[in-house]
Amino acid sequence: MNDISRRDVFRHGATAALLAVTATGIAGLASSGAAAGPDRVATLADPRDFEETYKGKKIKGEHDKANGKHKVHINGKKLGVVQVELPVAPDSTATYTAVISTLSHFDPIPLDEGNNRDGLKKLAKLAVDQLGEQELTHHADHSHR
Amino acid sequence: MGTRKSVAALTATEKANFVAALKALKAQTSGRNYDWFVRTHMDYFNNVNGHNYAHMSSSFLPWHRQYLLELENALKAHNSAVDLPYWNWTANRSTTGPPFTSDFMGGNGSGGNGPVTTGPFAGSTRWRINVSATSSTSLRRAMALRGSLPTTSDADSVMGVSTYDASPWGSSSSSGMRNRVEGGLAPNLHNRIHVWVGGHMAQIDSPNDPVFFLHHCNVDRLYHLWQTRWGFGADRYLPGGGVANVVDVNETLVPFGVTVASTLDHRGLYTYA
Numbered sequence: 001m002n003d004i005s006r007r008d009v010f011r012h013g014a015t016a017a018l019l020a021v022t023a024t025g026i027a028g029l030a031s032s033g034a035a036a037g038p039d040r041v042a043t044l045a046d047p048r049d050f051e052e053t054y055k056g057k058k059i060k061g062e063h064d065k066a067n068g069k070h071k072v073h074i075n076g077k078k079l080g081v082v083q084v085e086l087p088v089a090p091d092s093t094a095t096y097t098a099v100i101s102t103l104s105h106f107d108p109i110p111l112d113e114g115n116n117r118d119g120l121k122k123l124a125k126l127a128v129d130q131l132g133e134q135e136l137t138h139h140a141d142h143s144h145r
Numbered sequence: 146m147g148t149r150k151s152v153a154a155l156t157a158t159e160k161a162n163f164v165a166a167l168k169a170l171k172a173q174t175s176g177r178n179y180d181w182f183v184r185t186h187m188d189y190f191n192n193v194n195g196h197n198y199a200h201m202s203s204s205f206l207p208w209h210r211q212y213l214l215e216l217e218n219a220l221k222a223h224n225s226a227v228d229l230p231y232w233n234w235t236a237n238r239s240t241t242g243p244p245f246t247s248d249f250m251g252g253n254g255s256g257g258n259g260p261v262t263t264g265p266f267a268g269s270t271r272w273r274i275n276v277s278a279t280s281s282t283s284l285r286r287a288m289a290l291r292g293s294l295p296t297t298s299d300a301d302s303v304m305g306v307s308t309y310d311a312s313p314w315g316s317s318s319s320s321g322m323r324n325r326v327e328g329g330l331a332p333n334l335h336n337r338i339h340v341w342v343g344g345h346m347a348q349i350d351s352p353n354d355p356v357f358f359l360h361h362c363n364v365d366r367l368y369h370l371w372q373t374r375w376g377f378g379a380d381r382y383l384p385g386g387g388v389a390n391v392v393d394v395n396e397t398l399v400p401f402g403v404t405v406a407s408t409l410d411h412r413g414l415y416t417y418a
Contacts, residue, residue, distance in 0.1 A: 080278075084317075086329050086330075087317050087324075090319055093319065102278045103347065104347060105190065105348065105349050105351075106335075107339075130344075130348075131279060134279045136278060137279060
């Protein structure tokens with residue numbers, strides 16, 4: 001696995017997340033007068049998170065910007081999701097972030113906060129398309145990375 | 146020594162023997178049966194002991210070479226005449242031609258994204274799915290809905306890359322042969338086949354579809370062709386040593402108990418026709 005680039009991505013991502021959370025927390029504190037603390041920071045949702053019904057199945061996605069440990073549930077059952085780094089081009093040191101699941105392990109979907117901000121939702125919908133009338137089993141939560 | 150043939154060159158008897166051996170391994174109640182191979186592949190999608198042995202790593206090709214050999218030997222225990230065949234997807238590109246014929250692997254899923262309805266693996270009474278991320282107990286395929294098959298030109302371009310792999314030895318390696326074969330880098334010879342076949346082949350439990358082994362046999366054949374051109378020696382595998390959390394040439398491939406180096410020159414065990 002690309003430990004070096006993932007580490008860098010996570011470090012920069014974590015720094016950005018900390019700055020964003022701090023700014024939001026300060027703004028919220030100023031407007032509401034509520035006491036800020038770890039619990040309040042932890043409950044802030046990622047704007048890319050989703051919970052909706054797609055083709056008759058409930059899909060829920062929670063992003064983990066800091067650690068890349070995103071969560072997807074389909075009809076309440078957990079789908080194993082892994083974030084990976086892939087090269088943008090041959091012989092380039094630049095990488096892009098993508099997500100794969102236990103149902104689409106060979107089919108990475110780009111995920112970022114720009115044009116690919118809906119990558120996790122695309123992954124969830126692809127899983128529903130693949131499932132058809134099926135449901136996930138407990139093996140869908142199998143670790144893979 | 147066994148000779149691995151193209152699925153398109155198999156006789157009716159060879160196809161029948163291969164299918165029967167797969168079913169005997171599936172029905173086996175002790176030792177490493179077919180579902181052991183499914184579980185093992187699932188387990189080694191994960192990082193084990195700090196290493197990615199099977200996927201997104203330098204050891205992708207040697208790990209699967211040994212995995213195929215273990216399955217082939219398990220099939221030979223039921224019929225010593227059986228050799229693993231390969232599906233050359235650059236030549237056999239139809240959803241109804243070899244290997245997807247009714248006397249061998251069977252065809253597409255019902256409605257293009259459902260249970261396979263033809264051939265010896267259609268339906269849970271003929272071939273029951275026991276370990277899977279999805280609830281169907283029947284084998285499913287969704288051919289050609291997503292992905293595409295590599296061309297001869299794609300395969301040839303990869304065979305011309307002389308370096309086996311490159312740092313950081315994972316999904317983001319931007320040069321070398323291994324990631325071009327595995328799929329992190331274009332032309333992506335391996336991953337896109339799983340996507341193209343779809344159904345169980347797209348999932349973490351992809352060995353539930355016996356086509357998995359025909360596909361990976363072709364991947365191993367391409368590795369063999371690369372080695373024929375660039376060398377079978379241990380010096381051709383990278384990394385050579387001293388890289389933490391990456392399977393170096395003299396490290397053991399878990400769970401098989403053999404080193405990468407011992408898998409590289411397979412010519413005493415099998416060859417390709």
